[in-house]
Amino acid sequence: MHGDSVPDSYVYVTEEGVTRHYADGSVDALAWEDVVEVRVAGDTASDILFILLDRDGQSCVVPESATDTAFLARLRYLPDFDLDRLGAAVEAARDDYVVVWRSPEPPTALSDFEYD
Numbered sequence: 001m002h003g004d005s006v007p008d009s010y011v012y013v014t015e016e017g018v019t020r021h022y023a024d025g026s027v028d029a030l031a032w033e034d035v036v037e038v039r040v041a042g043d044t045a046s047d048i049l050f051i052l053l054d055r056d057g058q059s060c061v062v063p064e065s066a067t068d069t070a071f072l073a074r075l076r077y078l079p080d081f082d083l084d085r086l087g088a089a090v091e092a093a094r095d096d097y098v099v100v101w102r103s104p105e106p107p108t109a110l111s112d113f114e115y116d
Helices: 069-075 083-091
Strands: 009-013 017-022 027-031 035-042 048-054 059-063 097-102
Touching: 009 059, 009 069, 017 059, 027 048, 027 059, 035 083, 083 097
Parallel strands: none
Antiparallel strands: 009 017, 017 027, 035 048, 035 097, 048 059
């Protein structure tokens, strides 16, 4: 008897954010409003990875194989996001990463940092 194979992970994209669920039960999630950087990287399994980061360095890694039009359409709504730059980065993806977008807004001040 052959059963359906269980995917390593699956990704939900909503208007609020991106969530990746792994087979081991762990979850990575980021709200769109918290995303400050988007990277593209190649991996050893020849899949392209989209890496979303927030100001604290938390990330949500989305494999291209788990994306759909909703994910790519939502990226377009990031301020000044360049789809041509994304396409070029995907074409040139290697084992390293390429930053394809950074938030144009300056980072917020650290609450416990004392200014002179």
